[in-house]
Amino acid sequence: xxxxxxxxxxxxxxxxxxxxxxxxxxxxxxxxxxxxxxxxxxxxxxxxxxxxxxxxxxxxxxxxxxxxxxxxxxxxxxxxxxxxxxxxxxxxxxxxxxxxxxxxxxxxxxxxxxxxxxxxxxxxxxxxxxxxxxxxxxxxxxxxxxxxxxxxxxxxxxxxxxxxxxxxxxxxxxxxxxxxxxxxxxxxxxxxxxxxxxxxxxxxxxxxxxxxxxxxxxxxxxxxxxxxxxxxxxxxxxxxxxxxxxxxxxxxxxxxxxxxxxxxxxxxxxxxxxxxxxxxxxxxxxxxxxxxxxxxxxxxxxxxxxxxxxxx
Numbered sequence: 643x644x645x646x647x648x649x650x651x652x653x654x655x656x657x658x659x660x661x662x663x664x665x666x667x668x669x670x671x672x673x674x675x676x677x678x679x680x681x682x683x684x685x686x687x688x689x690x691x692x693x694x695x696x697x698x699x700x701x702x703x704x705x706x707x708x709x710x711x712x713x714x715x716x717x718x719x720x721x722x723x724x725x726x727x728x729x730x731x732x733x734x735x736x737x738x739x740x741x742x743x744x745x746x747x748x749x750x751x752x753x754x755x756x757x758x759x760x761x762x763x764x765x766x767x768x769x770x771x772x773x774x775x776x777x778x779x780x781x782x783x784x785x786x787x788x789x790x791x792x793x794x795x796x797x798x799x800x801x802x803x804x805x806x807x808x809x810x811x812x813x814x815x816x817x818x819x820x821x822x823x824x825x826x827x828x829x830x831x832x833x834x835x836x837x838x839x840x841x842x843x844x845x846x847x848x849x850x851x852x853x854x855x856x857x858x859x860x861x862x863x864x865x866x867x868x869x870x871x872x873x874x875x876x877x878x879x880x881x882x883x884x885x886x887x888x889x890x891x892x893x894x895x896x897x898x899x900x901x902x903x904x905x906x907x908x909x910x911x912x913x914x915x916x917x918x919x920x921x922x923x924x925x926x927x928x929x930x931x932x933x934x935x936x937x938x939x940x941x942x943x944x945x946x947x948x949x950x951x952x953x954x
Contacts, residue, residue, distance in 0.1 A: 676854040676885040678806055680756035680780045681839050684708065685725055685737045687931025687949035691920020692877055692893025693907020698823065698834035699862035699877035703739040706750035709834045710788040711796035711823040713741055713748040722952045731943025733758050750786035755779065763809060780806035794825045808846055817841040817853050830865035856883040873897040887911055893918065901925060914939040927953050
């Protein structure tokens, strides 16, 4: 028992030192200097419906984006998620992620791609005459690994290659994410933290920009009970990006049946994003999630996200 307590204490110290040491890097850029919008858009219809709060509540393949360390708890074997997201009526995002248990750890792979509708290319002589069109896009490929520390902590890491192209200009870079999760003594209570998109600057047309590094902390509560009622999950995140004001996300999920869930949430301190809502359906190995995201700016469409999950 003494040895187990020492192991848990060591895990706590290591996890906290990791997040505290890396958190200041999330504030390294000035407002407006960061690019690669696709790295800011989450994966998973469940998390999107719950206000995009996922660092402590996400699990399965979508957790590769939010916090793969969460997957060391529970009975995950293999899960795949495929996603389409119409973002703000301006962009389309496609994403795919898979998580697979290997021994006590969990490995994962993730792909995200973001592209816009065609944009007219115009000359620089102010004539306004179109000279063809182009579609800007960026993509990211990542690998992930998470492993438990003791019985109540998990650590995770992602390594990603990112690529962006705007017209004839492009660049490639690398980014790293670090995660920690903690299963509290209180039944159903989880804590999570992450530092994401750490890496060097990228450059387009001799214009250098930083990656969208962010520090995120959050909590989730989902108590177990056997009274025949549905299961409630409450979750919330605080996000500290390197190029904007701090933001908050909060949401809830009510699982009426094992096969059907309803979700609601909000995003706080955003200029153009507000309430969220969604629903999830499960049958056997197949799951389908839908999420709605409110736009609070006239002329910008609301968001709609669809995700397909396969578990085996």
